[in-house]
Amino acid sequence: MPQDTSQVTDHGGGVWGIKVPIPDNPLGHTLVHVLDTDRGPVLVDTGWDDPESWDTLVAGLATLGIAIADVHGVVITHHHPDHHGLSGRVREASGAWIAMHAADTEVVVRTRSSEPGVWFDYMSAKLAAAGAPEEHIAPLRAARASGRMRTLPGLRAAVPDREIVPAELLPLAGRRLRAIWTPGHTPGHVCLHLEEEHPANLPGNGRLFSGDHLLPGISPHIGLYEAPEDTRVTDPLGDYLDSLERIGRLAPAEVLPAHQHAFTDAPARVRELLDHHEERLAGLWALLAEPLTPWGLAERMEWNRPWEQIPYGSRNIAVSEAEAHLRRLVKQGRAEAVPGTDPVTYRAV
Numbered sequence: 581m582p583q584d585t586s587q588v589t590d591h592g593g594g595v596w597g598i599k600v601p602i603p604d605n606p607l608g609h610t611l612v613h614v615l616d617t618d619r620g621p622v623l624v625d626t627g628w629d630d631p632e633s634w635d636t637l638v639a640g641l642a643t644l645g646i647a648i649a650d651v652h653g654v655v656i657t658h659h660h661p662d663h664h665g666l667s668g669r670v671r672e673a674s675g676a677w678i679a680m681h682a683a684d685t686e687v688v689v690r691t692r693s694s695e696p697g698v699w700f701d702y703m704s705a706k707l708a709a710a711g712a713p714e715e716h717i718a719p720l721r722a723a724r725a726s727g728r729m730r731t732l733p734g735l736r737a738a739v740p741d742r743e744i745v746p747a748e749l750l751p752l753a754g755r756r757l758r759a760i761w762t763p764g765h766t767p768g769h770v771c772l773h774l775e776e777e778h779p780a781n782l783p784g785n786g787r788l789f790s791g792d793h794l795l796p797g798i799s800p801h802i803g804l805y806e807a808p809e810d811t812r813v814t815d816p817l818g819d820y821l822d823s824l825e826r827i828g829r830l831a832p833a834e835v836l837p838a839h840q841h842a843f844t845d846a847p848a849r850v851r852e853l854l855d856h857h858e859e860r861l862a863g864l865w866a867l868l869a870e871p872l873t874p875w876g877l878a879e880r881m882e883w884n885r886p887w888e889q890i891p892y893g894s895r896n897i898a899v900s901e902a903e904a905h906l907r908r909l910v911k912q913g914r915a916e917a918v919p920g921t922d923p924v925t926y927r928a929v
Contacts, residue, residue: 586599595616597613597614597842598614599611599636600628602662611837611838613789618754619752621644626663627662629665629666656744657790657838658791659684660792664737678741679742681746681769683766687805688737692736707899710874710923716895747761755776756774756776758775760826763820764802764816764824766805767816771789771827772789786833787832787836789836793823794837794850795840803897803900831846861905865928868909871921873926877905878899881901915929
């Protein structure tokens with residue numbers, strides 16, 4: 581058995597985890613999992629597209645006696661750049677296939693093909709509609725005008741060549757890995773259930789590669805995920821809560837998430853997250869005793885630091901999360917838009 585190092589963990593039963601760093605990010609690293617199959621090693625996620633991240637992934641594989649050229653396939657839990665970033669490089673070096681859920685592949689294709697200026701215009705319009713002050717929107721307009729747009733992560737993300745079909749086993753020789761569609765964090769997020777006995781005989785139902793859906797100490801970001809031209813009213817938080825309950829019922833013996841560390845008792849963690857979101861919704865409902873825009877609500881929500889200390893980009897994420905919670909309250913009949921307001925304000929019902 582290979583020895584654990586600071587970067588590589590042996591989870592037993594032909595499964596390893598490699599800590600691949602995320603540059604300048606408090607999360608620190610993505611846990612890229614390696615699954616041994618009869619056709620060669622398969623990666624679950626690949627990490628951020630950065631030279632240090634690539635070197636760490638290659639070195640981690642080498643610790644296991646695997647050359648990057650040996651990689652047979654790449655299974656992506658979701659399209660975010662800290663998970664899918666290095667997939668293209670892995671494919672170039674090895675000829676590996678890349679598999680992703682169709683809904684996230686659609687996002688990758690759309691992002692690659694759209695003019696970045698469209699994204700800046702869309703974000704500016706969305707923030708204005710959410711009640712953001714002009715001084716917050718101005719930098720986006722300036723970036724649009726200056727052409728500083730080719731630096732956005734994901735613009736050149738690899739287009740997957742296989743589709744992960746929910747509820748089906750992935751075609752992995754000698755392994756039973758079943759896809760579970762868990763939308764919420766992204767529209768095409770999947771967890772991957774390894775339907776095999778736990779190597780240490782822990783009680784429960786196999787092992788779960790949970791991506792960002794179920795993490796031991798973090799509640800993943802749930803924001804809006806729609807295309808500029810999309811008119812559908814999505815409910816990502818509702819999707820997420822439904823997906824969580826499904827994973828809780830699955831009761832895996834062990835969860836191997838993409839951040840932090842492996843853990844057991846998934847049903848207990850699911851209950852914690854369900855309670856957390858219900859408390860949050862109740863708190864937001866109370867705040868809406870006075871009509872508020874999504875921006876105004878985000879300013880008053882409880883974050884991990886005061887609003888004044890939240891960096892620019894994180895405020896955009898916070899407003900998206902506020903909007904996702906507002907959508908859930910409206911759908912539950914606990915809040916409504918105030919007619920005739922521009923930007924739209926919401927009030928408790």
